[in-house]
Amino acid sequence: MTPYSSLEARFARLSAIEGAAGILGWDAQTLMPEGAAETRGEQLAALRGLAHEILTAPETADTLAEAEGAGGLDGWPAANLAEMRRSYIHAAAVPRELVEAESRVRSRSEMVWREARRDSDFARLAPHLAELLRLEREIGQAKGAVLGLDPYDALLDGYDPGMRRSIIDPLFADLTSWLPGLIAEARARQAAAGEPLPLDGPFPVETQRQLGLTLMRALGFDEARGRLDISLHPFCGGATDDVRITTRYDETDFSRALMGVLHETGHALYEQGRPAAWRHQPVGSARGMSLHESQSLIVEMQACRSREFMAYLAPLLREAFGRSGPAWEPENLFRLYTRVEPGFIRVDADEATYPAHILLRYRLETAMIAGDLAIADLPGAFNDGMRELLGLTVPDDRRGCLQDIHWPSGAFGYFPTYTLGALSAAQLFKAAKAAEPALPGCLAAGDFAPLRTWLRTHIHERGSLRSTDALLSDATGAPLGTAAFRSHLQARYLGA
Amino acid sequence: MTPYSSLEARFARLSAIEGAAGILGWDAQTLMPEGAAETRGEQLAALRGLAHEILTAPETADTLAEAEGAGGLDGWPAANLAEMRRSYIHAAAVPRELVEAESRVRSRSEMVWREARRDSDFARLAPHLAELLRLEREIGQAKGAVLGLDPYDALLDGYDPGMRRSIIDPLFADLTSWLPGLIAEARARQAAAGEPLPLDGPFPVETQRQLGLTLMRALGFDEARGRLDISLHPFCGGATDDVRITTRYDETDFSRALMGVLHETGHALYEQGRPAAWRHQPVGSARGMSLHESQSLIVEMQACRSREFMAYLAPLLREAFGRSGPAWEPENLFRLYTRVEPGFIRVDADEATYPAHILLRYRLETAMIAGDLAIADLPGAFNDGMRELLGLTVPDDRRGCLQDIHWPSGAFGYFPTYTLGALSAAQLFKAAKAAEPALPGCLAAGDFAPLRTWLRTHIHERGSLRSTDALLSDATGAPLGTAAFRSHLQARYLGA
Structure with a gap:
């Protein structure tokens, strides 16, 4: 040996x-x-x-x-x-x-x-x-x-190998320069267009579950090597060849569970798509948290909140819940699933305001680790940041600095990977569409094979063979940037 | 330290x-x-x-x-x-x-x-x-x-510490001397009395599950430290403070799942009742397989197939399944749940014919370990034994020596603990009734506290503090014997 x-x-x-x-x-x-x-x-x-x-x-x-x-x-x-x-x-x-x-x-x-x-x-x-x-x-x-x-x-490297503040800082500075303006413009457009029609419940849990399974299968989730179950906080976990995703059902609103399942399915496809021959070795692992988040967001945000996807989803929803009418048309669903609205809670945020939550947490946790922010001053600093970045006055710490488990569970250096994942997802989706021009049309037909195959080849099956940066450059021709994310938001929210 | x-x-x-x-x-x-x-x-x-x-x-x-x-x-x-x-x-x-x-x-x-x-x-x-x-x-x-x-x-000792062939042989010889006669007499009596009325289905799985949970709770199963789920082969497993029992439902016949749940609940009560202060230490473990089986059989066979229990069970069944009529009266249920009938399959056997299945396997596995029976000769020896002990001609090995997983999974020295458990259960139940004369009446009222408390004190909470033999002697005043089992069968099946 x-x-x-x-x-x-x-x-x-x-x-x-x-x-x-x-x-x-x-x-x-x-x-x-x-x-x-x-x-x-x-x-x-x-x-x-x-x-x-x-x-x-x-x-x-x-x-x-x-x-x-x-x-x-x-x-x-x-x-x-x-x-x-x-x-x-x-x-x-x-x-x-x-x-x-x-x-x-x-x-x-x-x-x-x-x-x-x-x-x-x-x-x-x-x-x-x-x-x-x-x-x-x-x-x-x-x-x-x-x-x-x-x-x-050093902590960041534990979650996202090779990631550094020197990479993040310019990306986040760039986001900070244009995102608030984009959010304001998107909100003005949405206000002018009026409220989308609501989807009225109730929506039985078992129907929601079957719908989730249908979409998981369509996306390519392998049920022989994974499961869908229920938990208070949705996640993708389990083990090699045994990928377990969870969601939480609300009979008055199916959308959160549904979008949650799509999000976790993105994570699961990465796990199930890792290189089979290396699946028990370090090099066969997913590359890091930002790339992992890119896989959930490319499915949930890039693919499954697109106009094209709504054409596929609308009849599925109507049939599953036995509903009809204008609220259940693709255009109304698209408007519902792309609402931009600043809120207190990170996990409920839309993709346009989400980065503000991360910018704030990144600022605070780098200061805490550097010794420049004491725990006693955290609530004040958090609330100041929410006012500055999202224009919101935090009413209590439950909806402020107490909302996330990350810091109380010792996860410092994890938060930035959410937004790095969003940037990566946009950049990867753009490259996938360039390589597979039929991809958007396929989404409308519920055919996820072109997207899945492209992700398998360029991300999933490459495991940890190269650095995050190299994988992304190989797949998209450029290092991580904000351009694709900005174009994506402009196209989706400003019609630009 | x-x-x-x-x-x-x-x-x-x-x-x-x-x-x-x-x-x-x-x-x-x-x-x-x-x-x-x-x-x-x-x-x-x-x-x-x-x-x-x-x-x-x-x-x-x-x-x-x-x-x-x-x-x-x-x-x-x-x-x-x-x-x-x-x-x-x-x-x-x-x-x-x-x-x-x-x-x-x-x-x-x-x-x-x-x-x-x-x-x-x-x-x-x-x-x-x-x-x-x-x-x-x-x-x-x-x-x-x-x-x-x-x-x-030495193998036996791995399953049942302290158990020896020198203890088993005289017990099994004694059983062999009177059990066939008792079975024949019980069958003649039952034939003379005619068939009990059948319980007609269907019985929805969820109703069966709820009924099982109701009985588990009544018996004292702690749901904060355990679960009931479904598996192909029912078992009691899991971990300390997390005892997981399983059953398998058949919509045409609820009785097997129900009796299975009662059986596994007996095992679970032992696990949940182990001494809390020692639950992560060897001395806090259940004593051995024969005593473990005694706890499942004292619940299933001794308590829950008794006439008294049927008085409690009958109205529960009528209400759960929305049925009524003579088939659902306690006496008919008692007759259904105490049928004696030789069959090919050990796990389906009633308590009177069950020991014959064990006598045969014990005879064969001691011979195999001693080198006196070759694998090639196993099917023939098995079939000869079934003819001799139960008067049955085995039609194929699926219903013969291939029916159990024990030998193919290397478990030699395990089989006798089933019958040692049945003997122990009878002896313990007799002692419990002697100590708590109200016990049978309590069963009829669905009050299992006297039985549970007695078992807790004399078996569960004593863990592995003393040998099986000492625990049994302490609890019943005598070493393991066949007398209580014989009296139990005579009382239940011969009206003696």
Whole structure:
């Protein structure tokens, strides 16, 4: 057995442990009885601890060094070895005591956050969040020291390999320069056109579920290797060959569940489309969070809120719910699904105002990690930012800085990937349409094969073979920019 | 940290890994998409491999020796340390290469068995089963060498600690002496009384499910720490604080699902009733398979097929299914649920003929492990036994030696625990009634508290504090015997 093949066996074992944790995490969000929470926490901690031990074992380091020294690899195996090294560096950079301390503080902070959000009581969360921030900064410093990065970039690199503030800052500055004007113009146009007609319920859950499954299948979701279930907070999780997406149904409004299913299906297609021969190896993983989000947004925002898609969707909805009339015509659906309206809640935001939520969070979390913003000052800074960026006065912290679980669960450096994903999605969709001119017409006919095939070839099947930047450049001919996103918004919202 | 407390931490971690595997195993039988089977196999193999590594690590052996040497423990901690040693001996006795070889051959054999049973093609299974038997005999020899037992007793000890052929043989010989006569007499009485009235369907699945949940709750199943779901083969699984039972519904016949739910609820009550303070430690585990089966049978057979229970069940059934008339009266239900009729299939057998299926399998598997019965001769020996013990001519191997998964999955030494469980259930139920004379009347009123409380105190909460034999003697005043089972059958089937 060569050093490299011994590493392959080791990382396949890690993949199995991570897959086990993925299914247990899914179960915890969907079916687990409430009394099992503590025991489940212990199960997940045990699996994560074992994975960390295996990954950071001296034997892993020695074998990595041997394999790198032996050389002779190229293509996929070479990229796989580089990804193994990357995983090792991120895991080994953080001392075990710090990993364990962070895990304990995080569990506590997440729990307190649920109550604090419910009661809109930031003070209750503050000490836990401050302690967690202290540990995240330590982790950022520890990783940064090894990676040669500043702490925020080091954390960011854990979610989106290769992503840096130096890439994000100019992109976000550019967005800031034109997005507010575009939003104002879009809103004025929509106000002038009047309100779209509402879709009146009720909409039975089982009908919604069947409709979701129909659309998942049409998009290419493989039901032999995945499931659709229900959870309070929709997500795409599970394991290799076992991709589990969730949604949440509301009998008075089917649209959120429906668009949620389409969004998660985008994530799922990425997971199901990863290179089969490498699916248990690091190089067979999805590249990073911004590219992952691009796959959900290319399906939900680019494809499935398009005028063309509404031509396909409208008759499906009419038949499923037994409705008819002008509210159920494609044009009205298009207007409903492309409303631009600033709001307090990020996860409810439309694609035009969404980046403002991210700009704000990015600004705040970089300041927190840099030590320039104390937890005590977070609510004020959040509310100031909402006023500045979206013109809204936050009424309470529940609808302000307490709304997201990210920071209370230690995820600093994650938020920007949402908007980077939106930019990537626009750029990829534009390239796909250029390569497949029939693509929009196919959407109108419910034929997603051209889009899916293009994404498979250019993104899904390439796994982590190259950097995010290189994958995107290979697929679109240019590095990540804002131009495609701007053109997309102009075309959709300004008729330009 | 003392050696003992370090062992507690190690075994808590093992408990977490086993719990994780329990949930993944449950998921594989209930919800998992078919394409995930291979990956799931890898996940479970990884977890089992890790658990085996942790358990058999030199550090475990050293710390066990230190803790035993240090002394000073008594009561629960002392029993816990003894159970840790037991687990270690069973795991460490088998060389790793043999564990891995057995795991591979077993997976293959289980897969081939499914096809072989479907096609009633024993020849297809035979070479795999022969190879597996060879490995099980090796395992039995390896464990036996360490435990000072013959190979069959060593395997048996893995399922039912402390159980020995020297205990089983006289019990089974006694059963053999009087059970055939009792069956014949019961059948003659039932023939003379005529057929009970059938319960005509259809019975909607959701109604059956709700009825099952109602009875589970009445019996004391804690829904905050467990679930009821559907699987092809009903079982009780999951993890600590997360006990998952399953059943399978048939719209033309609710009785099998219902009795199945009651049976699995008996297992679940044992799991949910284990001592809370020790639930992640070996001493907090259920004692063994015969006592576990006694808990399912005391609920299903002793309590829930009794005349008293029918008084409670009949109105529930009438209301749930909207039926009425003489078929739905307690006496007819009692006659339906206590039919004695020899049949080919073990899992469908009534409580009077069931032991014959076990006597046969015990006879055959002890011979196989001893090297006295070759796989090629198994079908003939099985069919001869069915003729001798139940007077039936087996028409094909599907309804003969291919019907059970136990042997093809390497479970030699498991079968006798079913009948030992039936004997224990009768003995425990008799003791419970003696201690709580109101118990039968409470069953008629749907009040299971007296039975549950007695079982909690005498069995569930005692975990693995003492041996099976000691637990049973403490609870009933006598070691395991056949007298209570015989009296139970005589009372129920012969009116004696």
